[in-house]
Amino acid sequence: MRTHFGWDETDTIDFMVNCVLEESQELKESLNESEAAFKAELADVLMYVLSICYDRGYDVETIINNKIAEVMKREY
Template sequence: MEELKKTIVEFREKRGWIESNTEANLARSIIIEAAELLEHFQWQDNNFDKKAVCDELADVLIYSLSMCYHMGVDPKDIITEKLKDVARRYPEKK
């Protein structure tokens, strides 16, 4: 994860994007990219362009990770905590 963080942060720094990053702008970008991802499934569930879907999924992940780094939170930590919370609310099936 550290290597990925370095790659994303350096990429954004070299383009001057860090200065325009705010929590609100990053959240908006996540939603916009998620909507673009959803467009690939708008009229059909099983017939989609995997490369195009992966491109949009990458955009969602990049913006999401960028927001984590901007806020100074570790993505692994917040995901782990969220999964613990969800596990409490939704126990395993037996």
């Protein structure tokens, strides 16, 4: 989709991080709406986050597993 619309050439990381913030707020607000609305907002957040990972060349599974390993070392 990003390639189709040319967004992969114009979106900056800063822009997409700001979009994650905005879409996260919309996700929170959608808790009071339908399940479909919540899923749609969740998809928006995920698409921006995954786009950031793609543009930075991050392996999603690796960064998640690294974070899990870090959290597992903590004492709660």
